[in-house]
Amino acid sequence: MTPRILHADAILPGDEAPIRDGALALSADGEVTDLGPASDVLPRHAGAPIERLRGVLLPGLVNAHTHVELSSLRGKVAGGHGFVPWVARMMGLRASERPEDDADAIERAAVEMETSGTIAVGEVTNTLAAVAALVRHGICGAVFHEVFGLDRERALAKLGAMAEERSALAAEWRTHGFTVGPTPHTVYTTHPDAVRAALAEARANGSRTTVHLAEHAAERMFLLHGNGPFLDFATRMRFPVDGFPVPHTGPVDFAADLGLLAPDVLLVHLTDIRSQELDRVAASGAHVVLCPRSNLFIEMKLPPLLELLKVGIVPALGTDSLASNASLDVLAEARALADRFPSVPASLLVQMATAAGARALGRPDLGRLAKGLRPSVLSVDGPLGPNDDPGVFVLRQPVAKRKWVLRSRAEIPRSTA
Numbered sequence: 011m012t013p014r015i016l017h018a019d020a021i022l023p024g025d026e027a028p029i030r031d032g033a034l035a036l037s038a039d040g041e042v043t044d045l046g047p048a049s050d051v052l053p054r055h056a057g058a059p060i061e062r063l064r065g066v067l068l069p070g071l072v073n074a075h076t077h078v079e080l081s082s083l084r085g086k087v088a089g090g091h092g093f094v095p096w097v098a099r100m101m102g103l104r105a106s107e108r109p110e111d112d113a114d115a116i117e118r119a120a121v122e123m124e125t126s127g128t129i130a131v132g133e134v135t136n137t138l139a140a141v142a143a144l145v146r147h148g149i150c151g152a153v154f155h156e157v158f159g160l161d162r163e164r165a166l167a168k169l170g171a172m173a174e175e176r177s178a179l180a181a182e183w184r185t186h187g188f189t190v191g192p193t194p195h196t197v198y199t200t201h202p203d204a205v206r207a208a209l210a211e212a213r214a215n216g217s218r219t220t221v222h223l224a225e226h227a228a229e230r231m232f233l234l235h236g237n238g239p240f241l242d243f244a245t246r247m248r249f250p251v252d253g254f255p256v257p258h259t260g261p262v263d264f265a266a267d268l269g270l271l272a273p274d275v276l277l278v279h280l281t282d283i284r285s286q287e288l289d290r291v292a293a294s295g296a297h298v299v300l301c302p303r304s305n306l307f308i309e310m311k312l313p314p315l316l317e318l319l320k321v322g323i324v325p326a327l328g329t330d331s332l333a334s335n336a337s338l339d340v341l342a343e344a345r346a347l348a349d350r351f352p353s354v355p356a357s358l359l360v361q362m363a364t365a366a367g368a369r370a371l372g373r374p375d376l377g378r379l380a381k382g383l384r385p386s387v388l389s390v391d392g393p394l395g396p397n398d399d400p401g402v403f404v405l406r407q408p409v410a411k412r413k414w415v416l417r418s419r420a421e422i423p424r425s426t427a
């Protein structure tokens with residue numbers, strides 16, 4: 011590769027302010043050596059060929075919460091009736107259709123993610139089925155191998171079996187930029203001792219942990235009182251709940267008791283969180299991931315974005331799976347939030363889909379354009395008018411206007427070394 015100077019109508023660096031009429035200089039090995047307004051950068055590289063790009067440059071996107079293994083369920087699970095009816099239908103289809111065996115659907119999803127600009131994901135998986143496809147498409151991030159079950163002995167035994175199942179594959183995936191570790195599904199569907207064991211194991215091997223938390227009212231009712239729609243559902247599904255010690259606390263307090271309110275944990279959804287719980291999350295340094303389109307699809311509810319920002323949390327974004335969403339495009343999550351929270355700057359929403367996601371996954375080298383990094387660079391093409399907001403432009407242009415200017419594989423071995 012030869013050194014490159016990219017000059018664009020604007021640059022969204024990930025976690026810094028947008029640069030209008032910006033320029034980016036890259037060394038022969040893809041390292042950013044200069045970044046700023048074109049009027050400053052270009053004179054410093056006089057004589058070098060300049061690539062003039064119409065539109066906005068930004069780093070690769072980070073989808074911090076997804077389940078790519080469920081991709082064949084696209085469009086098959088009805089939403090709008092709340093979490094319990096949705097999960098009942100999803101689990102029924104999962105048993106009959108075995109989406110994890112549909113390699114074509116998984117491959118299509120991985121292609122779609124790559125071509126829409128995704129560089130990293132948090133893949134929450136029961137079967138590990140989608141990881142190889144993600145690797146093939148140059149996507150890295152975290153494999154969260156999910157343990158499920160309220161029977162203590164069975165959940166702990168499962169955790170051991172899962173470690174064996176992934177052990178042969180994990181070493182190779184790590185060389186492709188994935189961390190790999192166990193994770194609990196939720197605090198009301200995974201026995202507390204298995205939650206603690208998964209967290210300890212993940213910490214021992216340097217992986218992060220994630221958990222679906224405070225997603226819906228039935229979760230809170232079951233944790234507080236041991237009854238309600240979740241218990242009815244579990245009984246119907248013959249899902250054993252007798253071994254679960256009902257904590258009689260809300261989801262966030264219980265997560266704290268289990269050690270999950272910590273900076274190496276990603277708390278996903280928080281759609282049903284209360285304000286005092288939010289203060290506790292903020293004080294803990296735990297990362298938050300919002301999946302607004304999934305919440306709207308399942309519960310017709312929005313996550314508390316303004317309250318999160320007020321307590322100083324810049325959340326990451328995730329798409330959840332195609333069983334509760336129309337696409338795996340994380341910028342569409344940002345756009346969904348822009349439509350409903352017009353007071354939030356569009357560039358901050360783009361930051362959530364890039365730098366905030368990368369930080370949540372423990373990869374601050376991704377999702378940012380900054381000196382010293384060797385990033386992938388995505389462009390959103392089109393004429394950006396002098397009065398157009400570059401963040402709004404990025405959110406409003408169709409996916410077809412995105413293209414990779416530079417697809418860096420260099421960032422993968424470097425950051426996992």
Ligand SMILES: [Zn+2]
Pocket residue numbers: 075076077134222330331
């Ligand atoms: Zn999920």
